[in-house]
Amino acid sequence: MAYRLIVRRIWNAPVKDIRCPRLCASSASLFSRAPSPPVSVTSRRNVSFSVQDQEDFTERVINSNLPVLVDFHAHWCGPCKILGPRLEKAVAKQQGRVAMAKVDIDEHTDLAIEYGVSAVPTVIAMRGGDVIDQFVGIKDEEQLDSFVGKLIEQ
Amino acid sequence: MPPTGCNSGRDQIKSRIQELIDSSEVLVFSKSSCPYCVKVKDLFRELNVKYKVVELDLMDDGSGYQDMLLEMTGQKTVPNVFINKTHVGGCDKTMQAHQDGLLQQLLGGGEAYDYDLIVIGGGSGGLACSKEASLLGKKVMVLDYVVPTPKGTTWGLGGTCVNVGCIPKKLMHQTALLGTALQDARSFGWEFDENVKHNWETMKTAVNNYIGSLNWGYRVQLREKSVNYVNSFAEFVEPHKIKATNKRGKETFHTAAKFVLATGERPRYLGIPGDRELCITSDDLFSLPYCPGKTLVIGASYVALECAGFLAGLGLDVTVMVRSILLRGFDQDMANRAGEHMEAHGVTFVRKFVPTSVEELEKGTPGRLKVTAKSTESDEVFEGEYNTVLIAVGRDACTGTIGLDKVGVEVNKKNGKIPVNDEEQTNVPHIYAIGDILQGKWELTPVAIQAGKLLARRLFGGATLKCDYVNVPTTVFTPLEYGCCGLSEEKALEMYGQDNIEVYHSLFWPLEFTVPGRDNNRCYAKIICNKLDSDRVVGFHYLGPNAGEVTQGYGAAMKCGMTKEQLSGTIGIHPTCAEIYTTMEVTKSSGGDITQAGC
Numbered sequence: 091m092a093y094r095l096i097v098r099r100i101w102n103a104p105v106k107d108i109r110c111p112r113l114c115a116s117s118a119s120l121f122s123r124a125p126s127p128p129v130s131v132t133s134r135r136n137v138s139f140s141v142q143d144q145e146d147f148t149e150r151v152i153n154s155n156l157p158v159l160v161d162f163h164a165h166w167c168g169p170c171k172i173l174g175p176r177l178e179k180a181v182a183k184q185q186g187r188v189a190m191a192k193v194d195i196d197e198h199t200d201l202a203i204e205y206g207v208s209a210v211p212t213v214i215a216m217r218g219g220d221v222i223d224q225f226v227g228i229k230d231e232e233q234l235d236s237f238v239g240k241l242i243e244q
Numbered sequence: 245m246p247p248t249g250c251n252s253g254r255d256q257i258k259s260r261i262q263e264l265i266d267s268s269e270v271l272v273f274s275k276s277s278c279p280y281c282v283k284v285k286d287l288f289r290e291l292n293v294k295y296k297v298v299e300l301d302l303m304d305d306g307s308g309y310q311d312m313l314l315e316m317t318g319q320k321t322v323p324n325v326f327i328n329k330t331h332v333g334g335c336d337k338t339m340q341a342h343q344d345g346l347l348q349q350l351l352g353g354g355e356a357y358d359y360d361l362i363v364i365g366g367g368s369g370g371l372a373c374s375k376e377a378s379l380l381g382k383k384v385m386v387l388d389y390v391v392p393t394p395k396g397t398t399w400g401l402g403g404t405c406v407n408v409g410c411i412p413k414k415l416m417h418q419t420a421l422l423g424t425a426l427q428d429a430r431s432f433g434w435e436f437d438e439n440v441k442h443n444w445e446t447m448k449t450a451v452n453n454y455i456g457s458l459n460w461g462y463r464v465q466l467r468e469k470s471v472n473y474v475n476s477f478a479e480f481v482e483p484h485k486i487k488a489t490n491k492r493g494k495e496t497f498h499t500a501a502k503f504v505l506a507t508g509e510r511p512r513y514l515g516i517p518g519d520r521e522l523c524i525t526s527d528d529l530f531s532l533p534y535c536p537g538k539t540l541v542i543g544a545s546y547v548a549l550e551c552a553g554f555l556a557g558l559g560l561d562v563t564v565m566v567r568s569i570l571l572r573g574f575d576q577d578m579a580n581r582a583g584e585h586m587e588a589h590g591v592t593f594v595r596k597f598v599p600t601s602v603e604e605l606e607k608g609t610p611g612r613l614k615v616t617a618k619s620t621e622s623d624e625v626f627e628g629e630y631n632t633v634l635i636a637v638g639r640d641a642c643t644g645t646i647g648l649d650k651v652g653v654e655v656n657k658k659n660g661k662i663p664v665n666d667e668e669q670t671n672v673p674h675i676y677a678i679g680d681i682l683q684g685k686w687e688l689t690p691v692a693i694q695a696g697k698l699l700a701r702r703l704f705g706g707a708t709l710k711c712d713y714v715n716v717p718t719t720v721f722t723p724l725e726y727g728c729c730g731l732s733e734e735k736a737l738e739m740y741g742q743d744n745i746e747v748y749h750s751l752f753w754p755l756e757f758t759v760p761g762r763d764n765n766r767c768y769a770k771i772i773c774n775k776l777d778s779d780r781v782v783g784f785h786y787l788g789p790n791a792g793e794v795t796q797g798y799g800a801a802m803k804c805g806m807t808k809e810q811l812s813g814t815i816g817i818h819p820t821c822a823e824i825y826t827t828m829e830v831t832k833s834s835g836g837d838i839t840q841a842g843c
């Protein structure tokens with residue numbers, strides 16, 4: 091019960107902000123299932139990528155030389171669709187000093203369960219395979235910048 | 245403190261007992277005259293197990309043995325049973341262990357099962373049961389697997405209610421109610437464009453997004469409660485062993501001391517040409533990617549009427565084809581009133597017809613289908629063209645392909661339902677069943693949840709409380725909702741006889757309907773009282789808005805044994821619909837006027 095309340099609070103309140111259906115539609119495509127794993131050349135250049143499986147997660151997140159933001163999201167979650175693009179923007183501003191991994195919790199349930207995701211969006215910051223920071227719910231651009239900034243300073 | 249002084253004798257007895265325990269596979273301390281001891285010995289004889297008996301009444305220091313057994317096991321009485329060095333207990337404990345399969349486990353050299361409990365089916369009942377068992381410290385696995393519909397529809401964790409039942413149904417019903425509210429709104433002074441449209445896809449996406457969050461919520465709860473969830477189809481291969489097959493066809497095997505079957509039901513098809521290929525069921529409707537358009541609903545189950553009701557409420561052209569009566573099993577007076585209201589609001593009823601074939605005239609989303617039906621009374625043939633045909637003629641228990649024949653669980657051959665005793669136990673003692681698959685029980689989510697929870701507490705928490713299947717309140721979400729609790733008028737007549745029941749009834753006009761001036765004298769309230777038992781209310785019936793909210797409270801009152809006098813002594817809340825029950829004076833037998841006017 092308590093859990094449900096949390097979920098509601100997190101993703102019901104901001105859902106009200108989505109007045110314009112186009113916003114959902116366009117951002118939704120960001121999360122559409124990637125047809126095949128990107129080849130490694132592009133993956134190195136791309137700071138933002140969708141996690142394909144556990145192995146991919148190990149390789150590109152846990153073993154990453156860069157700090158990585160992991161965005162646990164779901165296609166049914168309205169706020170995720172708002173947060174996703176904001177996160178990408180905040181990460182892009184760091185010009186390659188931080189990477190971003192997107193994990194669809196329904197496709198990669200084991201990963202989400204392993205990292206204790208009970209509500210979405212959940213964002214965790216990882217460095218050297220360790221979780222060093224995290225938040226649940228939505229944040230504005232400024233808050234995201236400082237979250238990402240902190241990650242790099244550390 | 246036990247008396248000292250004869251320690252050496254005590255020590256001797258103790259080591260003699262220990263020796264016996266260590267050296268016998270099955271050891272029974274007994275008294276030759278004790279009937280319980282005979283029972284236990286008979287059991288082992290039946291099981292063809294070699295056992296050693298120590299008859300305490302036939303030996304010199306029997307009472308010394310008995311005292312020492314008390315010290316060693318906390319049990320003074322006989323029989324006192326040990327199997328492979330494990331203390332089992334007395335007669336009851338031994339019998340219980342036999343039922344549970346523990347005995348066999350101990351006899352088999354103590355080979356342990358993987359789980360204390362495996363629950364097959366992660367719907368309303370299965371999830372409730374597995375979570376509760378886990379809370380009580382047991383090792384639990386729950387398996388849930390959705391076999392796709394012939395159209396390929398599938399869904400997530402949580403069973404029928406969440407994915408293709410209560411939840412999407414009520415949300416779509418709400419969608420339709422909002423449409424009615426929009427119409428009413430003009431009478432209350434709201435002004436907006438004439439052109440009001442409904443967008444199916446927006447509704448479908450919103451509803452399914454909510455369901456997605458619920459699926460995830462269940463997943464998280466199972467993790468938090470340490471229930472091992474497996475997304476695989478389960479079937480018995482041995483009495484204590486199941487085979488689990490996942491989406492990719494990978495098989496795993498799991499054993500448990502006890503099992504709970506909670507596999508629920510799936511919509512029944514008609515068995516006519518075109519039904520599986522061309523028609524949909526409620527399993528497909530709630531996630532249909534396109535608006536169904538002109539729809540034929542086949543059947544008059546509550547699922548049929550609810551779906552027909554909300555589809556019509558969205559402005560679609562809806563026809564319901566009925567073989568015989570509406571809402572079988574419900575009060576027929578109420579059922580017909582609910583149907584009449586639908587008819588008055590544009591739903592077409594084709595009565596006493598059964599479909600014989602469905603053909604595709606044109607592919608599309610939706611396409612065009614031709615339905616042929618024949619009369620149940622004459623040679624008359626019916627033909628109609630629809631975009632969508634929804635079959636809702638009942639549901640079949642998912643008990644046919646889960647290996648019940650292999651383990652000897654009795655199944656009603658006619659309908660696949662499972663008979664259980666009042667503790668939800670099947671004829672195979674270590675296998676239990678809950679929810680929709682039970683024979684002669686309610687098919688409702690809260691009932692499945694309650695049964696599952698209480699079963700877990702009885703199995704693992706030492707509780708004794710059983711699920712009460714009497715006076716269960718429920719609501720059919722037809723456009724004008726129908727709530728009820730207790731007996732239908734037909735059933736009450738049959739049980740008590742015409743002379744011994746009194747029916748109070750009344751039409752009423754919800755205040756909210758007066759300004760828009762709609763549906764006067766359609767809402768209806770009825771209670772059935774048992775004259776032989778202080779006019780106790782044995783049947784409660786309500787046709788009107790917010791039926792679920794109204795019926796829930798009266799359901800609680802009926803559980804407390806509410807009488808007509810108490811009801812009349814209750815002060816109503818004005819202005820509401822529910823208050824009508826506090827002022828019901830007209831009996832049906834009097835034939836008095838029940839139309840309502842004003843406050």
Ligand SMILES: Cc1cc2nc3c(=O)[nH]c(=O)nc-3n(C[C@H](O)[C@H](O)[C@H](O)COP(=O)(O)OP(=O)(O)OC[C@H]3O[C@@H](n4cnc5c(N)ncnc54)[C@H](O)[C@@H]3O)c2cc1C
Nearest residue numbers: 365367368369389403404405409478508679680687688689
């Ligand atoms: C359209 C519709 C509307 C409804 N509306 C209401 C309502 O308003 N209020 C209400 O109280 N009830 C309502 N119900 C009834 C309610 O949904 C059921 O009573 C309830 O879901 C029963 O719970 P259950 O645990 O018995 O089975 P279910 O919830 O059906 O769960 C059974 C689960 O077991 C899975 N399963 C089956 N076989 C296997 C197997 N071999 N291995 C693994 N998994 C398996 C199934 O896929 C399913 O997920 C409605 C039903 C329908 C169809």
